[in-house]
Amino acid sequence: DTGVSQNPRHKITKRGQNVTFRCDPISEHNRLYWYRQTLGQGPEFLTYFQNEAQLEKSRLLSDRFSAERPKGSFSTLEIQRTEQGDSAMYLCASRKAGGAYGYTFGSGTRLTVV
Amino acid sequence: DAKTTQPNSMESNEEEPVHLPCNHSTISGTDYIHWYRQLPSQGPEYVIHGLTSNVNNRMASLAIAEDRKSSTLILHRATLRDAAVYYCILYNNNDMRFGAGTRLTVKP
Numbered sequence: 001d002t003g004v005s006q007n008p009r010h011k012i013t014k015r016g017q018n019v020t021f022r023c024d025p026i027s028e029h030n031r032l033y034w035y036r037q038t039l040g041q042g043p044e045f046l047t048y049f050q051n052e053a054q055l056e057k058s059r060l061l062s063d064r065f066s067a068e069r070p071k072g073s074f075s076t077l078e079i080q081r082t083e084q085g086d087s088a089m090y091l092c093a094s095r096k097a098g099g100a101y102g103y104t105f106g107s108g109t110r111l112t113v114v
Numbered sequence: 115d116a117k118t119t120q121p122n123s124m125e126s127n128e129e130e131p132v133h134l135p136c137n138h139s140t141i142s143g144t145d146y147i148h149w150y151r152q153l154p155s156q157g158p159e160y161v162i163h164g165l166t167s168n169v170n171n172r173m174a175s176l177a178i179a180e181d182r183k184s185s186t187l188i189l190h191r192a193t194l195r196d197a198a199v200y201y202c203i204l205y206n207n208n209d210m211r212f213g214a215g216t217r218l219t220v221k222p
Contacts, residue, residue, distance in 0.1 A: 004157075033209060042201060042212035043158065056209055091157050093210075102148060103210060105157030 004106035006092050012112045013082055020078045021109045025094030032075050033103065034067055035091040036060065043091055049075060050097060082113045118202045123217040126192045134187040134216055136202030141182050146205045149176065149187050151198040152215070158201065161187065192220045 005024040013019050025032050030051050035043035046065070047057045051072035061067075064082075069075040079086055089110050093103040119137040126132040138147065148163040162169055162176045164185070169176045175188040189196055201215040 035212075042199075042214050045209045045211055048209050093157070102160035102163055103150070103158070104160065108157050 004092055004094055004104050006090075006106035006109050008109055009107065010110045010112075012114060015084060015113055016081055018078065018080045019082060019111065020076050021090055021092075021111075023075045023077070023092030023094075023106060025074070025092070026104055027073075029094035029096055029104070030072070031095050031097055032069055033093040033095075034075070034077050035093065037089040037091060037108070038087075046077075079111075082111075084113045087111055087113045118204060118213055120200075120202050120213065120216045122214065123219065125219045125221060126189075126196075128194060128220055128222050129191050132189040132192045132196070132218065132220075134189075134200050134202075134218065135184065136186070137184045138202070138204055139183045141204055142206070144206055147176065147178060147182075147185050148203045148205045148210070149174070150201045150203065150212075151196075152201070153195075153198045158212075161200070163205075192218075194220050194222060196220055 007022045033048040034046040036046055037043045045058050046061050047067050049069040052069050064080045067077045089108040091108045093105040095101045095103045146163050146165050149161040150158040151161050152158045162171055162174050164176045164178050177186045197220045199215040199217050201212050203210055
């Protein structure tokens, strides 16, 4: 297994367009997380899945954001009607359930809204 | 969520030990102490974690106070590649919440 994979690495889009990011977690990890990170800040939690169930969503996840993990494997994060404030690094992480297990993060997708 | 307090930045000289402190006075009995680091333009990377006892791995050591209200990440010999933001996080099987971390600068 090569770790958590995120695609694309970079995305430039015009304001108002929709974008979708993909995350492929480590295969035996049943939990998958999405974070957003802006320059100089730590990652901010957005949402997480256990298998295909979305268990928690942050207040940061407005109605323009939606995440899915249809078969409990890969996940997608879609942002509709993008705004300049959505420009950030979007990070995906996966892990096994249980407090003793650490997270494995992907390299992220950098979104620039122009 | 239980919170942690870390210095904003620290400096170290190459090949010297580095002690990165973290205070977590509101830690609960089931919270694990996790440390991650983030190099420029990369996602965070797991470093080490512990519950009550000190822990060692190939990357670092974690010293946990007896009352668990503080911990220290120890890099035994800092290298230029250790320059990163280090995050101390309390974790209890839900979602992991990051603070601003400590930016470590390593001087040659």
